[in-house]
Amino acid sequence: MFRGVDFYNVDELLSDEDRLVRSAVREFLEKEIVPLIVDAWHEEKPLNFHELGRKFGELGMLGAFIPEEYGCPGMSYTSFGIICQEVERVDSALRSFVAVTSGLVMYPIWQYGSEEQKKKWLPKLAKGEIIGCFGLTEPNHGSDPGSMETTARREGDEWVLNGTKTWITEADVADIAVVWARDVEDGKIKGFIVEKGMQGFQQYSLTKKGSMRAGGVGEIGLVNCRVPEENRLPEARGLRAPLSCLNQARYGISWGAIGAAMDCYETALNYTKERKQFGAPLASFQLVQEKLVKMLIEITKGQLLCWRLGRLMDEGRATTEQISLAKKNNVRVARFCARTARELLGANGISLDYSPIRHMANIESVYTYEGTDDIHTLILGRAITGLQAFRRE
Structure with missing residues (x-):
């Protein structure tokens, strides 16, 4: 069972519910998903999300932050983030399914749909009965x-x-x-x-x-x-509506990317402690320790960003720019950790017997979608300068 990476005792900042959610999701993933993921990825035969969706629904993993009155879990945004972290630790496609269902499908219906639409669609989506x-x-x-x-x-x-x-x-x-x-x-x-x-x-x-x-x-x-x-979603008027949905998905990515980074770090740490070269464990060499330390530092900073952003989301105070900063930073962290872990595993780093090469490939998609790294740079640049650089008027 994955132990987790928590150098700054972030666990102490989480609620009992947050930790219970994480334990339940982690146990489910380890038992039912981890044995399937490598073959699905290698053969490009997507997992059966109609089947998995129902299991995700039973655990309250879909639309976690949407109120119970619509047949949804009614959890905090922090719990939703933890769910995204746990599923992307296994594979980015799992977090994509959870974040798309929750933030890009259920959220717009909840925020911009009629009462009839909310009552018709949200319970079915939350239970994983439909995709x-x-x-x-x-x-x-x-x-x-x-x-x-x-x-x-x-x-x-x-x-x-x-x-x-x-x-x-x-x-x-x-x-x-x-x-x-x-x-x-x-x-x-x-x-x-x-x-x-x-x-x-x-x-x-x-x-x-x-x-x-x-x-x-x-x-x-x-x-x-x-x-x-x-x-038709009656309350959706203009581009602001779909862009607000992207904020929800970007929030999920900020947590999910750290999950992928944690898995890469843990894999590299365990490997280098066990693998011996020149008569000593790889982890005993200075160059290897430097790489591991850099990974841990970046993961820890990303975890703190996630936790603070989760609290702001729960309070309804998170801005688009704050979400962009977390998405941009944490995906970069995942990209760095996947590449570094692959290096530390040497030739074994390209084997699908180990997760870093799979995370490395998946994160290239995450780096691009829901706003490219450059687009988030421009969002932040506009926020701090007051000048937009998306186009020349």
């Missing part, structure tokens, strides 16, 4: 969603959607998709719940990936897709 995905990124527009080309045209009591969404987690297996499109009449971005089987709704899988191979990633096609007015 959702989030349709924002397009083939020509990733970092600039405001330029999206997907359109929505009102025709009586229906909306006709046309466009393509790509690099969408679980797009190929989703039962519903929260899709964002530009209203051709007023030019505003609107959100829609598109259901599997609706006329003109197409779902595809993207394969031959060098990253995130244990989870599904796909594409959504909307060809004169007819969606009833009752499936």
Whole structure:
């Protein structure tokens, strides 16, 4: 069983509920997921999230921070973060599923949906009875969603959607998709719940990936897709709505990335203590100890960022910029730790018998999605200078 990395006694800052959640999730993952993950990743045969989703739901891992009145766990954001940390410690695809379901599918329905939509969809998503995905990124527009080309045209009591969404987690297996499109009449971005089987709704899988191979990633096609007015998110008006959802996912990533970093560190530490060269354990050499110390320092700083950000989220005071800082920093930490652990394992570092090479590949996706490292730099730059550098007017 994974012991955890806690050099600054961060555990003392957590609530009893936080620790109970972590123990339950960790035990479940060790028993049921860890034995499956390497083959799923190696063979690029995504885990069965319809089956796993129900198990995640039983443990309260989906939509953890959404109130109980909608059939959800009603936990703190800190507990949600801990869940993300534990699942990404095993594999980034697991955290993607949890964070997308919670922050990109359930959150917009909770915040921008009607009461009827909340009561219809949130309990099912929380229990893992259905899978959702989030349709924002397009083939020509990733970092600039405001330029999206997907359109929505009102025709009586229906909306006709046309466009393509790509690099969408679980797009190929989703039962519903929260899709964002530009209203051709007023030019505003609107959100829609598109259901599997609706006329003109197409779902595809993207394969031959060098990253995130244990989870599904796909594409959504909307060809004169007819969606009833009752499936439009009534409170979503403009680009601010989908961007607020991204904040939720970025928060989950900030915790998850540290989980991946912790696993890389623990793997490297144990390996170098056991592996002997020149008649002594690798961990006894100065160069090796320096690498381990650097990993521990960066992980510890990332843990403290997560804890403080979790408290700000629970108080409703976290800003977009604070979330961007944590996402940017902690993914960089995970990237550094995965690379360093791979180095410390030598030739064994490229073997899937050890986790760092898998984390190393997965984190390349995490480094890019939900805002690239450069985009988060510009978000922070705007915050501290008061000047935006996204485009030249």
